[in-house]
Amino acid sequence: MPNEPIGPRLRALRQASGRTVASVAADAGLSVPYIANLENGRGNPTTNALSRLAAALGTELSIEFGSGAPAPIGPAPQSVVKLGRSRRFRSTVAALAAKSGQDPQDVATRLISACGLLAEALGHEASEHDWWRVLDALVLIADHPA
Template sequence: MKIVLVELGEVLRDRRKAAGRTIASVAVDAGLSVPYIANLENGRGNPTVAALDRLATALGAQLEVRIGEDVPPPAVSVGAELVSDSDRADSVVAALADGRSRAAVRRELIATLDSLGVLLGRPPDAADLGRLLDLLVLSGRGL
């Protein structure tokens, strides 16, 4: 059995700060005291699952607690490997972004390549990536 430990205080603090919230505002929404949350953020205290659930909700998140078998690692994406090795893919992704993040366009390109492999019945290769990039450039459209 694999046990994953995270620094709860860091997660809470980072999530709160990313939301632009104070400890006091989170405490009010969660129905908990300011010192209690401050202690948790500083790595002290022994919170209940109910308190963590209230904190997660106050921070716009969902608490997930998992006890189970190891989850198999995700399959290696051939599309991700092809795209990461291609300078041309980077330039086409930049050209297609047009109001979207490059990361989102890159993910869509990788997903398209991986789906292409399913249709081809074999993993896509560099030539397949080249043809897909040609198609995208010629169409002038997003993915």
């Protein structure tokens, strides 16, 4: 992750799991302002703090040296945040993860990030209904591959 801000990635992981900053802070043993600052691109976390955050978010910390770093993840639109907190979203993520043999948390994080990139490409935030149309299309593709 050369010079890639970690804040948007942390926020995307937290939002994809439907968690608040306070609940993650409690599980990680870190303060709410510390995590909020990290999500907003301020501060330089230690690997220990990142490891604790990863555990609190149900994922693993991975540090890589070399090329092939993933593209930066921007902040998720509010309609996507709302979508990510719904029971239907979690159910859809579980179904997609089962079909692809992937971790549901990873699938949720990627979907939230992808929706953010789609909103950026559209030039505006889509409605929650529009996000459901996108997710329904993904489920159709997963159920009936070409």
